[in-house]
Amino acid sequence: xxxxxxxNNFQKEVLHTLTFIKHELxxxxxxxxxxxxxxxxxxTRSDSNVHIDNSSNKPFxxxxxxxxxxxxxxxxxxLNIFEDKISGDNVFRSNLINELSYIGGKHVKAMVKRMxxxxxxxxxxxxxxxxxxxxxxxxxxxAICSVIFDTLKQHKKFKCISQNEIEEIIKYILAQxxxxxxxxxxxxxxxx
Numbered sequence: 001x002x003x004x005x006x007x008n009n010f011q012k013e014v015l016h017t018l019t020f021i022k023h024e025l026x027x028x029x030x031x032x033x034x035x036x037x038x039x040x041x042x043x044t045r046s047d048s049n050v051h052i053d054n055s056s057n058k059p060f061x062x063x064x065x066x067x068x069x070x071x072x073x074x075x076x077x078x079l080n081i082f083e084d085k086i087s088g089d090n091v092f093r094s095n096l097i098n099e100l101s102y103i104g105g106k107h108v109k110a111m112v113k114r115m116x117x118x119x120x121x122x123x124x125x126x127x128x129x130x131x132x133x134x135x136x137x138x139x140x141x142x143a144i145c146s147v148i149f150d151t152l153k154q155h156k157k158f159k160c161i162s163q164n165e166i167e168e169i170i171k172y173i174l175a176q177x178x179x180x181x182x183x184x185x186x187x188x189x190x191x192x
Contacts, residue, residue, distance in 0.1 A: 038104060041156060074121045079142075086143040093147065100151040108152065108161050112169045115148055122177050122184070130171040139174060140167075 073079050086093050103118060105111030116125070132138035139145055152158045152166055 034106070037157070042102070071119055072117065072121045073119060073124055075124060076127075079124060079144075083143050086147060093143075096147055097151045097154060100147070101155055104155075108158050108165065109169050111152065111155070111158065112148065112166065113173055115151065116170070116173050119144060119148075122180050125174060125177045126181060129174055130167060139170065145170070 070078060071082075073082055086096065100115050100118070103111060103114045105114055127137055128139040129136040130139050132140075148170070149163065149166055152161060
């Protein structure tokens with residue numbers, strides 16, 4: 001009787017461990033597939049952005065250095081300068097789209113959120129709503145908004161995402177900005 005009890009407990013423990021290993025292995029395989037897909041995207045972009053300069057026969061990158069742009073944008077003046085640069089310089093615009101497409105994300109909401117926080121400070125975003133309601137300025141009319149849409153459409157993983165779905169995500173992110181600022185203020189007060 002005691003032998004069968006020990007044997008049953010041992011079997012249960014082995015089955016539990018095997019189930020755990022199976023799930024962990026599945027998670028590792030999924031992560032590996034995602035990393036492989038990201039690597040493929042990086043390789044294709046890398047191949048398409050490196051060319052030979054005919055005058056010196058040296059490879060050069062078409063991607064401009066984005067360091068002259070101060071992002072995240074903190075105020076309206078920086079935003080207006082950035083908007084003018086996007087509207088007036090197609091090379092800059094396409095380079096910005098390429099740069100943002102490297103952000104990635106497991107799902108579209110994560111990618112949009114990462115792009116928004118890379119581009120904007122909450123202090124600037126608090127003045128915007130997607131359609132300009134409640135006395136705020138319209139985010140949808142900004143050139144950077146179309147850059148966000150184009151970045152997602154360029155991304156292989158999110159080509160089939162509808163414009164409405166992207167709009168809803170941006171609306172949600174903009175609606176959360178005041179709450180983000182309140183949480184930040186509360187943290188600062190607590191630390192003091």
